[in-house]
Amino acid sequence: MQTPLPSPVPVLRLPRGPEGLSRGFAPDGRRAPLKPEVPETPESPVVHECQESQEQRARALLRERYLRSLLAMVGRQVSFTLHEGVHVTAHFGATDVEVANFYVLQLQTPIGVQAEALLRCSDIISYTFKL
Amino acid sequence: MLRQGDTGDWIGTFLGHKGAVWGATLNKDATKAATAAADFTAKVWDAVSGDELMTLAHKHIVKSVDFTQDSNYLLTAGQDKLLRIYDLNKPEAEPKEISGHTSGIKKALWCSEDKQILSADDKTVRLWDHATMTEVKSLSFNMSVSSMEYIPEGEILVITYGRSIAFHSAVSLELIKSFETPATINSASLHPEKEFLVAGGEDFKLYKYDYNSGEELESYKGHFGPIHCVRFSPDGELYASGSEDGTLRLWQTVVGKTYGLWKCVLPEEDSGELAKPKISFPETTEEELEEIASENSDSIYSSTPEVKA
Numbered sequence: 306m307q308t309p310l311p312s313p314v315p316v317l318r319l320p321r322g323p324e325g326l327s328r329g330f331a332p333d334g335r336r337a338p339l340k341p342e343v344p345e346t347p348e349s350p351v352v353h354e355c356q357e358s359q360e361q362r363a364r365a366l367l368r369e370r371y372l373r374s375l376l377a378m379v380g381r382q383v384s385f386t387l388h389e390g391v392h393v394t395a396h397f398g399a400t401d402v403e404v405a406n407f408y409v410l411q412l413q414t415p416i417g418v419q420a421e422a423l424l425r426c427s428d429i430i431s432y433t434f435k436l
Numbered sequence: 437m438l439r440q441g442d443t444g445d446w447i448g449t450f451l452g453h454k455g456a457v458w459g460a461t462l463n464k465d466a467t468k469a470a471t472a473a474a475d476f477t478a479k480v481w482d483a484v485s486g487d488e489l490m491t492l493a494h495k496h497i498v499k500s501v502d503f504t505q506d507s508n509y510l511l512t513a514g515q516d517k518l519l520r521i522y523d524l525n526k527p528e529a530e531p532k533e534i535s536g537h538t539s540g541i542k543k544a545l546w547c548s549e550d551k552q553i554l555s556a557d558d559k560t561v562r563l564w565d566h567a568t569m570t571e572v573k574s575l576s577f578n579m580s581v582s583s584m585e586y587i588p589e590g591e592i593l594v595i596t597y598g599r600s601i602a603f604h605s606a607v608s609l610e611l612i613k614s615f616e617t618p619a620t621i622n623s624a625s626l627h628p629e630k631e632f633l634v635a636g637g638e639d640f641k642l643y644k645y646d647y648n649s650g651e652e653l654e655s656y657k658g659h660f661g662p663i664h665c666v667r668f669s670p671d672g673e674l675y676a677s678g679s680e681d682g683t684l685r686l687w688q689t690v691v692g693k694t695y696g697l698w699k700c701v702l703p704e705e706d707s708g709e710l711a712k713p714k715i716s717f718p719e720t721t722e723e724e725l726e727e728i729a730s731e732n733s734d735s736i737y738s739s740t741p742e743v744k745a
Contacts, residue, residue, distance in 0.1 A: 320444030329448025
């Protein structure tokens, strides 16, 4: 006897996967309340808080400065120092969200000029440009 | 990796092992995790922050780790054929060792309220007394034991070997019942209400059996490789299967129920637009529910519908 095929059950979405190279364990996630109460060090909790938010503010400021520096680079000539003593220059186009790759134009390499290219940030040791 | 049980969402990844991870476990309140790896170490982790708490060096591949109910002790076992008990409050101290196995141990579990230990190697399952550290009983099999699970409620031991799924008393090791399956089974799990069980193995299918009658109820296709691990969630609402195809799949126990990411759509509701979800996450705030609702505006249908094989 042929039973009718059951219809697929709708799902709201698929389970979320790992985020890039992040380790996860978001402090504000569903599991945060599970953290057992650890007795605070002799340092007063108020001072501790201040230090933490100071550091957070400093990090946020540095991050913002870096992002603005990337914006300032757009369209300019940038010199990149790569591994093995290789130097190339190019016009900076854009970066991706994780700053893993730089999209560049007119990349001048020892073997010629590349109209468009992707430079892997892991290959870059340093880069400079004039404001 | 640590994932949310009801949705499968990734929470975090424990990074540190330098070899394949053979065993992983959480403690009772999910605040600590332990892993056993081919790099000859077992590691204990903070399951909320993801930080590594301790590394326990062994002399060979570690295959199994298990916490006691109070999280004070960790049982480890592996290819060195030794059972080791570590006091987690004194990680520097030497562990207590129990020898006796003649081949590499695949699984070791605390049982009978941590008063006894169950361990399985290739062809034997042994019961040990924790206090005296001596063997109490043993079972021999003529086929390789592929998995062993312990169910505290009812003191039941689920053992899979060859094409058999056997249920033994965890106290006396006496056989309660056993079933034969069409394929080599690698893992089986009994539903908390003990009405049915699921099993998976070399033929890529998941089988559902009635525990009382032994009747095969259903079989499910979906995996593209042998299944190595199957387990019911503590509330019995879903079961998870892990396979060589590189996927972990979550299956609903009662198809059509609203639970986790499954949303039951009644015929009148299906107007094409996704209605606001009626799921209830106990600790979720309204904001989180909004977030879930707005993530996808079209209905997504499961890509692997549960189909009768």
